[in-house]
Amino acid sequence: AMKIELCAFSGLKIYPGHGRRMARIDGKVHIFLNAKCEKAHMAKRNPRKVSWTVLYRRKQKKGQQEEMTKKKNRRTTKFQRAVTGASLNDIIAKRNQKPEVRKAAREQAIRAYKEKQKTKEAQKKAQTKTSVKQPKMKAPKQAPTKGAGRV
Numbered sequence: 001a002m003k004i005e006l007c008a009f010s011g012l013k014i015y016p017g018h019g020r021r022m023a024r025i026d027g028k029v030h031i032f033l034n035a036k037c038e039k040a041h042m043a044k045r046n047p048r049k050v051s052w053t054v055l056y057r058r059k060q061k062k063g064q065q066e067e068m069t070k071k072k073n074r075r076t077t078k079f080q081r082a083v084t085g086a087s088l089n090d091i092i093a094k095r096n097q098k099p100e101v102r103k104a105a106r107e108q109a110i111r112a113y114k115e116k117q118k119t120k121e122a123q124k125k126a127q128t129k130t131s132v133k134q135p136k137m138k139a140p141k142q143a144p145t146k147g148a149g150r151v
Helices: 035-042 054-059 065-072 088-096 099-130
Strands: 020-023 029-032
Touching: 020 035, 029 035
Parallel strands: none
Antiparallel strands: 020 029
16 A cells, blocks of 8 residues: 655656655655656756646646546436425416415415414313312421521
């Protein structure tokens, strides 16, 4: 599980046992694949202008056609699904309803709910009237203890 490094000039992989390291005075370490890369770096050549480097190939967009074609045909498609408690046909019908019809249905549902609540309240009141509450017994207070208490 040795680490595979990248060449500081060419960008190619350097496998264990290969390459050369060069430490600059400021402490930065450069790793080169071979003497060719090291000499090109020392001669201050721009790797973007040297045709066999990875940076050049990236800049000139070489060898990227396969990846491009894969990315092109990904498009988001919108589609509708049924939600729990409502089928797709119900949802579409509701969306196509006129606002007045929707408002009337809503008001009617509210009225029905309020009626239900009123009947519940009436039943509750009737129940409380029939069952008379018995008064609860109070717990006896503690007898004062002998002694000075707080002074």
